[in-house]
Amino acid sequence: MTDTTSATVSDTTVTTSTVAGGGEPTVEPAAVVFDVADLDVYYGAFRAVRNVDLKVRQNEITAFIGPSGCGKSTVLRCFDRMNDLIDGCRVEGQLLYHGVDLYDSRIDPVEVRKRVGMVFQKPNPFPKSIYDNVAFGPRLAGKKGDLDETVERALRRAALWDEVKDRLRKSAMGLSGGQQQRLCIARAIAIDPEVVLMDEPCSALDPIATARIEDLMQEIKTDYTIIIVTHNMQQAARVSDRTAFFTTEVNEQSDTRTGLVVEFDETEKIFSNPADERTENYVTGRFG
Amino acid sequence: MSPVDSGSEGTPLRLNFTAELEQLRLQVEMMGVLVDHNLERMREVLRSGDFALAAEALRADDDIDAMNVSLTERCYEVLAREGPVASDLRLVVSVIRMTSELERIGDLALRVVKLAPAHDVLASNPRTFDILQTMADEAVDHFRMALRAWSGADLDLATGLATAPRTMDLHNEQLMQALVGLEGPDAVAVALRTLVAGQALERINDHAAILGARLRYLLTGDPDHLTAEVR
Numbered sequence: 001m002t003d004t005t006s007a008t009v010s011d012t013t014v015t016t017s018t019v020a021g022g023g024e025p026t027v028e029p030a031a032v033v034f035d036v037a038d039l040d041v042y043y044g045a046f047r048a049v050r051n052v053d054l055k056v057r058q059n060e061i062t063a064f065i066g067p068s069g070c071g072k073s074t075v076l077r078c079f080d081r082m083n084d085l086i087d088g089c090r091v092e093g094q095l096l097y098h099g100v101d102l103y104d105s106r107i108d109p110v111e112v113r114k115r116v117g118m119v120f121q122k123p124n125p126f127p128k129s130i131y132d133n134v135a136f137g138p139r140l141a142g143k144k145g146d147l148d149e150t151v152e153r154a155l156r157r158a159a160l161w162d163e164v165k166d167r168l169r170k171s172a173m174g175l176s177g178g179q180q181q182r183l184c185i186a187r188a189i190a191i192d193p194e195v196v197l198m199d200e201p202c203s204a205l206d207p208i209a210t211a212r213i214e215d216l217m218q219e220i221k222t223d224y225t226i227i228i229v230t231h232n233m234q235q236a237a238r239v240s241d242r243t244a245f246f247t248t249e250v251n252e253q254s255d256t257r258t259g260l261v262v263e264f265d266e267t268e269k270i271f272s273n274p275a276d277e278r279t280e281n282y283v284t285g286r287f288g
Numbered sequence: 289m290s291p292v293d294s295g296s297e298g299t300p301l302r303l304n305f306t307a308e309l310e311q312l313r314l315q316v317e318m319m320g321v322l323v324d325h326n327l328e329r330m331r332e333v334l335r336s337g338d339f340a341l342a343a344e345a346l347r348a349d350d351d352i353d354a355m356n357v358s359l360t361e362r363c364y365e366v367l368a369r370e371g372p373v374a375s376d377l378r379l380v381v382s383v384i385r386m387t388s389e390l391e392r393i394g395d396l397a398l399r400v401v402k403l404a405p406a407h408d409v410l411a412s413n414p415r416t417f418d419i420l421q422t423m424a425d426e427a428v429d430h431f432r433m434a435l436r437a438w439s440g441a442d443l444d445l446a447t448g449l450a451t452a453p454r455t456m457d458l459h460n461e462q463l464m465q466a467l468v469g470l471e472g473p474d475a476v477a478v479a480l481r482t483l484v485a486g487q488a489l490e491r492i493n494d495h496a497a498i499l500g501a502r503l504r505y506l507l508t509g510d511p512d513h514l515t516a517e518v519r
Contacts, residue, residue: 237373284374284376286302287300287301
């Protein structure tokens with residue numbers, strides 16, 4: 001754990017310094033939102049993921065791909081400190097959010113989750129009205145009074161407004177799977193997060209609903225930084241700017257498996273000419 | 289270039305796809321052999337003016353063209369059905385580009401073959417006729433090198449082809465000098481036909497170098513090798 005900061009995540013003034021200066025005439029890479037270095041995640045004594053190194057950049061879509069059990073979702077959940085909710089889960093190494101140590105003891109996880117929204121694999125709307133689903137986050141954050149504008153803006157941003165504007169007070173459970181997932185995206189962005197985490201957001205959806213979500217991701221990335229875990233490699237190739245390929249290795253003594261990042265690069269590179277043979281074998285689907 | 293790399297862990301998957309890619313690779317080699325036969329016929333027709341052999345070459349070129357079409361269609365089908373990526377994608381794209389190069393080389397060989405009726409004219413000037421045959425030898429040699437490089441996935445050979453000194457330019461220069469100095473009533477007739485043959489042979493040689501560049505791209509993924517073109 002780094003111990004460099006007295007700031008909390010709620011200090012909005014903290015910005016990255018990694019792209020400042022340099023004097024390079026080429027296009028500067030986007031600012032670093034999450035800077036992960038040598039990150040290990042343990043469940044009790046078991047090391048689930050080891051030595052993760054990657055930088056998540058602003059207004060980009062970063063995809064995590066890899067076989068089941070390789071730690072993609074485990075690492076994803078570090079970014080909004082959801083792993084805190086799991087007994088015995090421990091995170092070691094560096095995870096900086098705009099230069100601030102996300103696992104510093106002074107950081108309030110609730111504050112983190114205001115900045116970092118999450119969309120899950122299965123659409124999980126609350127058994128409430130469409131309106132109340134979207135208004136839930138802002139209300140929880142203490143927003144009082146008229147939320148109509150907030151709800152409409154979030155639903156428009158999630159490309160759902162035109163489909164639901166006449167039935168906002170009806171139950172969200174009556175929506176189709178694809179609409180429910182877009183509602184969950186609306187709910188995630190209603191609290192104005194900076195980052196949206198998506199854990200296999202399309203795996204329960206048909207191709208048309210999937211295409212809608214993918215279009216939506218492209219559209220909202222101008223405002224948000226997105227990290228997506230996906231088993232659909234074509235999806236990672238289509239939507240993401242950078243891709244991290246995770247895999248597992250067997251631990252000789254205990255016969256358990258630990259996840260690791262084999263390669264992290266621009267998506268185009270990963271799917272056209274990956275540097276590591278393990279990446280090549282995975283993306284070409286040749287070995288399983 | 290076995291698709292099943294050594295050092296891979298886990299169970300091999302997508303076996304039909306893997307077999308199809310290997311088939312594509314072999315079919316390119318077979319098409320290359322057909323082109324090679326026709327280059328050999330071209331060389332002999334250039335030397336002897338053999339009409340029967342020229343007719344044989346014309347027929348064989350139809351097979352080359354048909355193979356180009358069928359292989360291209362197979363590649364499109366693989367692209368549509370399998371969504372290849374990484375080295376698989378490079379292979380399919382390379383096959384499409386290689387077959388069109390091979391088809392082009394076949395056409396250029398026919399340009400020389402079609403000069404069979406003018407053989408006596410071509411051969412009437414020993415100096416230029418000699419240079420033409422040297423150029424044909426060199427073009428055929430280069431093409432064979434390209435074919436060997438492809439069948440063995442030989443990066444060194446491919447690099448050698450793409451970066452070989454351009455001796456063909458030298459022959460071409462000698463040919464031009466000889467043609468400019470031609471005199472007599474047949475000078476124009478000899479010059480025109482020799483020029484047609486010389487240009488075709490030079491371009492066959494260029495296309496062989498491009499085959500080398502295509503293979504370098506396939507093997508390395510370095511986009512620099514994508515840009516090689518006949519100038």
